[in-house]
Amino acid sequence: xxxxxxxxxxxxxxxxxxxxxxxxxxxxxxxxxxxxxxxxxxxxxxxxxxxxxxxxxxxxxxxxxxxxxxxxxxxxxxxxxxxxxxxxxxxxxxxxxxxxxxxxxxxxxxxxxxxxxxxxxxxxxxxxxxxxxxxxxxxxxxxxxxxxxxxxxxxxxxxxxxxxxxxxxxxxxxxxxxxxxxxxxxxxxxxxxxxxxxxxxxxxxxxxxxxxxxxxxxxxxxxxxxxxxxxxxxxxxxxxxxxxxxxxxxxxxxxxxxxxxxxxxxxxxxxxxxxxxxxxxxxxxxxxxxxxxxxxxxxxxxxxxxxxxxxxxxxxxxxxxxxxxxxxxxxxxxxxxxxxxxxxxxxxxxxxxxxxxxxxxxxxxxxxxxxxxxxxxxxxxxxxx
Numbered sequence: 001x002x003x004x005x006x007x008x009x010x011x012x013x014x015x016x017x018x019x020x021x022x023x024x025x026x027x028x029x030x031x032x033x034x035x036x037x038x039x040x041x042x043x044x045x046x047x048x049x050x051x052x053x054x055x056x057x058x059x060x061x062x063x064x065x066x067x068x069x070x071x072x073x074x075x076x077x078x079x080x081x082x083x084x085x086x087x088x089x090x091x092x093x094x095x096x097x098x099x100x101x102x103x104x105x106x107x108x109x110x111x112x113x114x115x116x117x118x119x120x121x122x123x124x125x126x127x128x129x130x131x132x133x134x135x136x137x138x139x140x141x142x143x144x145x146x147x148x149x150x151x152x153x154x155x156x157x158x159x160x161x162x163x164x165x166x167x168x169x170x171x172x173x174x175x176x177x178x179x180x181x182x183x184x185x186x187x188x189x190x191x192x193x194x195x196x197x198x199x200x201x202x203x204x205x206x207x208x209x210x211x212x213x214x215x216x217x218x219x220x221x222x223x224x225x226x227x228x229x230x231x232x233x234x235x236x237x238x239x240x241x242x243x244x245x246x247x248x249x250x251x252x253x254x255x256x257x258x259x260x261x262x263x264x265x266x267x268x269x270x271x272x273x274x275x276x277x278x279x280x281x282x283x284x285x286x287x288x289x290x291x292x293x294x295x296x297x298x299x300x301x302x303x304x305x306x307x308x309x310x311x312x313x314x315x316x317x318x319x320x321x322x323x324x325x326x327x328x329x330x331x332x333x334x335x336x337x338x339x340x341x342x343x344x345x346x347x348x349x350x351x352x353x354x355x356x357x358x359x360x361x362x363x364x365x366x367x368x369x370x371x372x373x374x375x376x377x378x379x380x381x382x383x384x385x
Contacts, residue, residue: 004358006354006366009351010320010353046244053247054247057250064216065212072100077223078212080110082219091116092116092138095107096146096157100176100178103176125286126150126287126335133146142172145176149291154287154292156180156291159192160191160192178197182250196213197213204355209242222234267363271352271363272296275367275370279300283299294358296351299349300374307377316365317366333346352366
């Protein structure tokens, strides 16, 4: 059976070159970076090297990079930490309705403590309006957070336009770039943001390591106390193994991004066309052009996405029905709901996220097996009748 992995939005395979860089820090260089001996110095030096590599990927300076354990932690640190640091100026935050749950739930937690949260909606393509975001800003607003691109439907947001409108205001601007950093060009200066979240499992490094870019001068209150690591902004012994890997993966992503996308974009378009041509009552979710290189998110009427996923897995295909953080909860996608997709159509959605290891045979296999799966499931569905 042919095995096709198209769930790169939730986790990518570790590049063998990244694993090679990590291996010595699993077997040989096991010192604590805070220790005052050669083992510790070796670890500390490698962390700083990785900090430079990650900074270079997004156009930042090394001292602006805070290593964390995940994109969700980076988002929580940004939302809660920046808000806490600016609370004396106001207690109002603006976010979009299609943010990752690590932003939405962090904001909800603040709301339970007296903060006011304004959620800005999106259009049918999941695109937020910069004008609407800026119109939601008030005198007591201390933070705006809009994701760079939605990892579920792939739409890339107008971050630079929003930043330009906030330029003369004393409001911090954060963007969740977990879906974009290492995948498409990301430059914090061009985007104009004060904080940006990224995670290495999106660009061929193991899970469990991520980072938060915090522009120099942007105030933040730590979430984790008890140590001086990361400049006192994130306590705890560093994940040296993961950080070394993230640095190596970031350097490779910066060097190879253009070539990777030259391969992935045609595959994405081939898959979109093939699925829409062979399956009736199917539609593409997300912006038709301003979308992530490997994102193919479609909704197929009259059947459940979970049933399709199970049968695809039986055919050797790994895909998803939405965000990896909610895929096992079987909840309706808040992203599609915000886009105005009817509830009965939301549950028939599939996400294929292509990576650098996919090829035309993979795409053709998915097109070949999904059509019969849809036909079989519809034959059993009362909705299809």
